[in-house]
Amino acid sequence: MVDVTKTRVDLIERAATELGALTSGQSLEQEDSDAIDNLVDPLLQQLSIDGVVEIGDSDAIESQYFIALARLLANEAAPSFGQQSSPDVKFANETQLRKLSSVKPTFETQLGV
Secondary structure, eight states, X not given: OXXXXXXXXXXXXXXXXXXXXXXXXXXXXXXXXXXXXXXXXXHHHHHHHTTSOOOSOTXXXXXXXXXXXXXXXXXXXGGGGTOOOOHHHHHHHHHHHHHHHSOOOOOOOOOOO
């Protein structure tokens, strides 16, 4: 069965993988996990304020948003791991989230008001 939602822990682990801080078969050091975890809420708030996407519960992230969110989180955490954050990564993934969260046309006839 395919996961419909992902958790905050899933998001942190995926971001760590994007950073190269977590490889297959390893577990994430608590210090590294905390460094990434401390950025989750500010990132989600920023995305909401900027009108990119609204994630109401960080323990129930809709799977279509998961990869772009993980990449944004990794980008935000990059300086903590001796890497540079990238405005291009931020732009590309925010654009992807906007696309995924946009209202799709229904092609239904609108009734007069």
